[in-house]
Each structure stands twice: as C-alpha cells, then as structure tokens.
Amino acid sequence: MAGSDENTTLEKKARGAKSTKLSPSQVSLVRAIVDGDFADHVREVDSTFKGFGTVSGWVDGKVKGILNMPEIRSNADEDPKGFTKSISNMFRNHYNNVLKKSYRLGLSSTGDPSSQALPPVDDGFVKLLLPPLTGRHLYEAENKAALNEQRVAGGVGNYQHVLKVAWDGLDGDARSEWEQRARDEEGNIDQ
Known part of the structure; x- marks a missing residue:
C-alpha cells in the first residue's frame, strides 16, 4: 500500500x-x-x-x-x-x-527547568508527608551496618528482630538521647 x-x-x-x-x-x-x-x-x-x-x-x-x-x-x-x-x-x-x-x-525532564515544568514543591508540604522521625528510626539509620552483620540469613523479619533486640537492649538514658536527637533532626529534610 x-x-x-x-x-x-x-x-x-x-x-x-x-x-x-x-x-x-x-x-x-x-x-x-x-x-x-x-x-x-x-x-x-x-x-x-x-x-x-x-x-x-x-x-x-x-x-x-x-x-x-x-x-x-x-x-x-x-x-x-x-x-x-x-x-x-x-x-x-x-x-x-x-x-x-x-x-x-x-x-x-530532569534537565533545565522549562516554562511548562511544575513549580518546586514547598519544603513544608514535604515535611507534612514524612512520618515523624523517632529515636528508633535514627538509631536504625546510624547503625544499619552493624545490624546487618548480626543478621542470620532470615530476610526482613530477622532484620526487624535484630533491630528490636538492639533497641530494647539500650538503657533508658541512651534511648532518651536518641529520641532527643530525633526531635532535633526532624525538621531537617536534607538529611
């Protein structure tokens, strides 16, 4: 044709x-x-x-x-x-x-912004979407390598168990320090 x-x-x-x-x-x-x-x-x-x-x-x-x-x-x-x-x-x-x-x-497009591109998102809006940072989350983020070394080949459930045991093993003062650091860093989304 x-x-x-x-x-x-x-x-x-x-x-x-x-x-x-x-x-x-x-x-x-x-x-x-x-x-x-x-x-x-x-x-x-x-x-x-x-x-x-x-x-x-x-x-x-x-x-x-x-x-x-x-x-x-x-x-x-x-x-x-x-x-x-x-x-x-x-x-x-x-x-x-x-x-x-x-x-x-x-x-x-991830290149130069164009006249058709969406406006940048307000940081305050992003903060609303993020869950509150807890001491346990911060502890996990900073000790991830050590937690992974303690894992037995058991997948995600095993990792969560290792994290729980490590977090529960901290004394009250250490937990309070992690919680305070989490409150201090919660407003910083550029972590």
Whole structure:
C-alpha cells in the first residue's frame, strides 16, 4: 500500500471503506496547518492538555475549511466522510503523539527547568508527608551496618528482630538521647 503508488494512504481499510488518499502535496498542505495554526491554537486554549475534546470544535471547523480548498476538494468529493476522517486523524494524532507527548516529557525532564515544568514543591508540604522521625528510626539509620552483620540469613523479619533486640537492649538514658536527637533532626529534610 504505502509506497506502491505515489499517493499516501491515510485510512484504515476496515469494513470495506473506500480508499481515502491524499497526494504528497495535499499531505504537506494539511501538515503545515497542523504544525502551525493547530499547534498555536492548542498552546492558547489547552496548554495543560486536558484532552482532544477541548480543541475538537476548532478542528472540525478547520477540517471543513481544508475540504473546501481547491487543492483538496477535487479528491474529497469522491468520499467526503473518508477525507474528513483522514484529515481529522492527522490533527488528533499530532495532538496525542507530538504535542501532548512533548508536554509530558517537559514535565518529567530532569534537565533545565522549562516554562511548562511544575513549580518546586514547598519544603513544608514535604515535611507534612514524612512520618515523624523517632529515636528508633535514627538509631536504625546510624547503625544499619552493624545490624546487618548480626543478621542470620532470615530476610526482613530477622532484620526487624535484630533491630528490636538492639533497641530494647539500650538503657533508658541512651534511648532518651536518641529520641532527643530525633526531635532535633526532624525538621531537617536534607538529611
């Protein structure tokens, strides 16, 4: 199909549908509108990409205008519904596979911040999400290597048992010191 003749096929050949072909010059004409006017319209109207439905009314009007262009109209008269669908799909595919994809990549980018990137998270919000630091957690973090050496090959349950025995083995003053250090360090999320 593609490459078998000089026209580019832009349709699904399902359920006996007529062939809807746009010539390379017609494809480049539609592509120029999709890349130019459509991309600009999406940036203005749907900059957070809520869905194609947000811009579908504009696309419908633009497709009707394209079908009335003399360069397209000659072929479109054969199968107006097929050509309408083919051209609409070019807009939809560009929205989902190019514009929306690049927007999402901009959000997940770890490189330079872009104008589309999410704002930095407030440290106070992160502190609300973190569980309170306890003396036992701090003791575990600072003594993890020693606790791992005492483990018998028994998995996570064995590690928790070793931690419990070590923590319970501390006297009251030592536990109080760990608890005080935990309270002092709790506000420091850069640990």
